Amino acid sequence: MVTINNTSSLAYPNPKSLFxxxxxxxxxxxxxxxxxxxxxxxxxxxxQCSKNDDSQESNSLKDALSGMVDKQVEALFSREENRVLIxxxxxxxxxxxxxxxxxxxxxxxxxxxxxxRVYINQLESRASEIAECQQEIIEARAKVEEAERSLSLNKxxxxxxxxxxxxxxxxxxxxxxxxxxxxxxxxxxxLPISLTQVTSIPQLILPSATTFISCALFGVTxxxxxxxxxxxxxxxxxxxxxxxxxxxxxxxxxxxxxELNPASFLSHALNGxxxxxxxxxxxxxxxxxxxxxxxxxxLSPFPMKKxx
Numbered sequence: 001m002v003t004i005n006n007t008s009s010l011a012y013p014n015p016k017s018l019f020x021x022x023x024x025x026x027x028x029x030x031x032x033x034x035x036x037x038x039x040x041x042x043x044x045x046x047x048q049c050s051k052n053d054d055s056q057e058s059n060s061l062k063d064a065l066s067g068m069v070d071k072q073v074e075a076l077f078s079r080e081e082n083r084v085l086i087x088x089x090x091x092x093x094x095x096x097x098x099x100x101x102x103x104x105x106x107x108x109x110x111x112x113x114x115x116x117r118v119y120i121n122q123l124e125s126r127a128s129e130i131a132e133c134q135q136e137i138i139e140a141r142a143k144v145e146e147a148e149r150s151l152s153l154n155k156x157x158x159x160x161x162x163x164x165x166x167x168x169x170x171x172x173x174x175x176x177x178x179x180x181x182x183x184x185x186x187x188x189x190x191l192p193i194s195l196t197q198v199t200s201i202p203q204l205i206l207p208s209a210t211t212f213i214s215c216a217l218f219g220v221t222x223x224x225x226x227x228x229x230x231x232x233x234x235x236x237x238x239x240x241x242x243x244x245x246x247x248x249x250x251x252x253x254x255x256x257x258x259e260l261n262p263a264s265f266l267s268h269a270l271n272g273x274x275x276x277x278x279x280x281x282x283x284x285x286x287x288x289x290x291x292x293x294x295x296x297x298x299l300s301p302f303p304m305k306k307x308x
Contacts (some may be wrong), residue, residue, distance in 0.1 A: 153228030182219025
């Protein structure tokens with residue numbers, strides 16, 4: 001058994017060395033010896049020494065490691081095969097940069113192409129809209145021209161002719177022409193009807209003369225009523241119907257007197273319908289002839305257009 005009598009003769013061990021190298025205490029004597037040595041040291045001295053040694057050793061370790069790394073790097077760079085690899089790496093990095101630039105350029109071109117496609121689609125849609133607008137403009141222009149023609153036909157003599165005076169002699173002559181055309185056509189249209197109602201030629205004179213005069217008045221009235229509104233079908237048919245009803249009912253009134261019995265009522269109703277129908281047919285023929293002559297410029301509507 002080993003014993004230590006004088007503890008002061010022992011050197012102070014380095015605490016760092018105690019913890020840096022692993023050791024194992026296997027005997028009770030060594031453990032007691034270690035306990036005495038460690039307990040005999042002052043505690044502040046132990047702590048201060050450990051701190052100073054740690055900082056110094058860490059700094060020296062860092063310097064040693066940096067120096068070793070620098071030497072290893074220089075050694076690696078100094079080798080020929082490593083230089084070839086480094087040159088290849090630099091060339092590869094350059095090729096990568098060029099590829100990145102080419103990729104960016106391709107993406108930019110694709111973006112421009114996409115924008116161009118969008119712009120072309122917008123132009124095509126606008127072209128279709130422009131074509132539709134042009135078609136609408138053409139239709140509107142046609143309507144305007146038609147309205148201008150209608151207005152030129154419907155102008156009053158004072159407004160449409162700029163306040164110029166109407167040539168009354170020419171208007172009278174055109175009215176005479178309208179009366180003659182209407183009377184001639186109306187008399188010819190009423191001649192078959194008159195032949196069914198008379199038995200001799202002298203009996204034909206009175207109804208023919210009545211038809212001639214009424215159709216002549218109808219021709220003048222038709223010209224002044226329709227004026228230049230030649231496309232107004234209601235106006236032309238209304239004028240013919242008015243004359244037909246008036247003449248038919250006048251013929252009915254010149255017949256036998258009305259009596260308050262069913263037979264007289266039915267007789268007058270039947271006769272009135274026949275008379276009105278006959279006169280409507282006569283004046284319808286007269287109106288058609290006048291409209292045809294006006295459209296063929298054989299007859300001038302009222303008012304007449306003055307030459308420029």
